[in-house]
Amino acid sequence: TSVYVLNGPNLNLLGTRRPEVYGSTTLADVEELCRQEAGKLGLELEFLQSNHEGQLVDWVQEAGARVAAGDCLGAVFNPGAYTHTSIALHDAIEGASLPVVEVHISNVHAREEFRRHSYVSPVARGVVVGFGVYGYVLALRGLHHSAGLG
Numbered sequence: 001t002s003v004y005v006l007n008g009p010n011l012n013l014l015g016t017r018r019p020e021v022y023g024s025t026t027l028a029d030v031e032e033l034c035r036q037e038a039g040k041l042g043l044e045l046e047f048l049q050s051n052h053e054g055q056l057v058d059w060v061q062e063a064g065a066r067v068a069a070g071d072c073l074g075a076v077f078n079p080g081a082y083t084h085t086s087i088a089l090h091d092a093i094e095g096a097s098l099p100v101v102e103v104h105i106s107n108v109h110a111r112e113e114f115r116r117h118s119y120v121s122p123v124a125r126g127v128v129v130g131f132g133v134y135g136y137v138l139a140l141r142g143l144h145h146s147a148g149l150g
């Protein structure tokens with residue numbers, strides 16, 4: 001069984017982009033962290049990043065099809081700024097019936113007002129916010145748990 005970890009725009013710059021907000025860990029480090037946790041949970045990992053909304057929609061649909069085929073638990077998803085703008089991602093998650101745990105590295109509620117609204121949260125299983133990159137680990141565990149696997 002697999003799990004997707006999807007990352008949206010600008011997360012490829014993790015480590016150098018606003019380290020006072022997002023920390024100095026790189027996306028490659030986050031991938032390694034996720035690989036270790038997925039390994040412990042007995043899951044295969046698809047770790048992906050794109051700056052393009054349509055690509056993220058395609059991956060949500062792909063993951064949803066794999067869930068329907070019984071071959072995937074769902075996705076941990078940090079949609080970056082598309083969180084706050086994308087009805088397309090909302091519709092994709094809902095349409096694909098994809099179990100999603102939404103992750104934000106920073107505490108989006110303690111920042112600008114425009115970061116407080118999410119189009120993804122209403123169609124997410126759960127949301128992890130403000131724990132830095134460790135949030136990805138928490139989200140993987142949460143997804144595993146909510147799939148009834150312990």
Ligand code: DQA
Binds near residue numbers: 009082083107
């Ligand atoms: C983010 C928060 C978003 O508001 C922002 O646009 C990002 C990163 C986070 O992980 O804290 O790109 O999703």
